[in-house]
Amino acid sequence: MGVAAVHVDSSDRSELDLVIVTGISGGGRSTVAQALENVGYYVIDNLPESLVGQAAELAAAGGDEVRRTAMVLDVRSRAFTADLVGVVEDLRKAGFKPHLVFVDADDDVIIRRFEKVRRAHPLQGDGLLGDAIAAERRLLEPARNSADTLFDTTHLNENQLRSRVEEAFLAPSSAGLQFTCLSFGFKYGIPRDADYVADVRFLPNPYWVPTLREYTGTDQDVSDYVLGQDGAEEFVDAYASLLLGTTQGFEREGKRYMTIAIGCTGGKHRSVAIAEALAKRLNAAGFPANTHHRDRGNE
Structure with missing residues (x-):
């Protein structure tokens, strides 16, 4: 039986809040989909690329x-062609404003997750898991490079990922950008999902102050110590000003969520205090900003 054509005004298409989710198998796509459902999205999982346009038209006409x-596309579908960039461009040409989300993680983490659940990778067949992951990365590289939002789940458990997604896609009270100020330790690696990365190792390290060593940047004494150093407040003000100067352009380009990574050596003291201070500046300027401290508990 054929499907009746759906005629939708182009203005209705642009008003549809459409999210396309893809990424590496084992990266956390199902958790992202669940989080999107939690904040009010109607989620279509494992959708063939050939049906994306039709599904978008139906959604735009559906009230x-x-x-x-949100639509989840991945290599589980037999009709998967890896031309997600083309799919997104076709949607834009049709008047939609899709937001492409890519979910990723380090290979060793992906391997551990597959071993834990004892299931095969969709591309594995009779081959090796590592080869299947590599093949999937090649297929999805163009989509990763074109993603509007990247969630790197290497250092996140399911609850943390769900929280990050819900914070990013909870219907905002205003149409402006939303920020996450993410502290991290360089010794544990730079966050791959960061839009901006700043290094605050130019500030004295509270680790070398015996009375502060066991505390973190969210404790008042540590925060006062870090922000009381020469150049600290000036850095926060200047960096906030830089970010606020980009918001109009990013909003014009359809950006809705930005991750600002602030790094120090271990991610426990300086980066945490500066991330908290930066979030306060952004909130005061009218842009929703939350904090996430990736490595605070690692030492």
Whole structure:
């Protein structure tokens, strides 16, 4: 039986809050999908690329119940062609404003996750898991490079990932950008999902102050010590000003969520205090900003 054509005004298409989710198998796509459902999205999982345009048209015509729609596309589908960039461009040409989300993690983490659940990778067949992951990365590289939002789940458990997604896609009270100020330790690696990365190792390290060593940048004494150093407040003010100067352009380009990574040596003292201070500046300027401290508990 054929499907009746759906005629939707182009203005209705642009008003549809449409999210396309893809990424590496084992990276956390299902958790992202669940989080999107939690904040009000109608989620279509394992959708063939050939049906994306039709599904978007139906959602645009479907009223308020599906005004926020998310589609999960991945290599599980037999019709998967890896031309996700082309799919997104076709949607834009048709008047939609899709937001492409990519979910990723380090190979060793992906391997541990597959071994834990004892299931095969969708591309593995009779081959090796590592080869299947490499093949999937090659297929999805163009989509990763074109993603509007990248979630690197290497250092996140399911609850942390769910929280990050819900914070990013909870219907905002204003149409402006939303920020996450993410502290991290360089010794544990730079966050791959960061839009901006700043290094605050130019500030004295509270680790070498015996009375502060066991505390973190969210403790008042440590925060006062870090922000009381020469150049600290000036750095926060200047960096906030830089970020605020980009918001209009990013909003014009359809950006809705930005991760600002602030790094120090271990991610426990300086980066935490500066990330908290930066979030306060952004909130005071009218842009929703939360904090996430990736490595605070690692020492």
